[in-house]
Amino acid sequence: MGKILCPTRGGEASYRTQDAAIAMARQQGDELVFLYVVDLDFLNKTERAVRPDVVAEEMRHLGEFLLSMAQERARNQGWDAEYVVREGDVATEIKAAAVEEGATVVVLGQAAPDDPTCAFAPEGLLRFAQEIENETGIEARVVC
Secondary structure, three states: OOEEEEEOOOOHHHHHHHHHHHHHHHHHOOEEEEEEEEOOHHHHHOOOOOOHHHHHHHHHHHHHHHHHHHHHHHHHOOOOOEEEEEEOOHHHHHHHHHHHHOOOEEEEEOOOOOOOOOOOOHHHHHHHHHHHHHHHOOEEEEEO
16 A cells, blocks of 8 residues: 655645545555645745744644645545645655655646746646656656
8 A cells, every 4th residue: 555645735726636646545545645835935025024933824724724625525535635734845845745754656736827826837847746756766646
């Protein structure tokens, strides 16, 4: 039995990726873990006075809510899933979580091309999947 790690941002744009990961887990009998990464890098792009600790806590709560929705999607499709929230650079944290969770595959989804919050441009996602495989030895699949 393997373990699938599915990084997600939640919401409608992520449903296709979540559903693909759920279907793969069910078909292969694998464990499933959804991942949300709180990345505060955007705070460096503003001159507004903000408290990063407060923003991080609120984003963590949002992430937990979105992940609980992903868990519910899995449960509604007949599969149990766990979730993990991490904080830091998205790419770094996905790779670290894959290793720490003992994932056998990482399922990455393609966001809508016009989504300004997407961490990876469409052409960069395949490069990132290859980077995961090269650096961790863990298979990475991109679903569209």
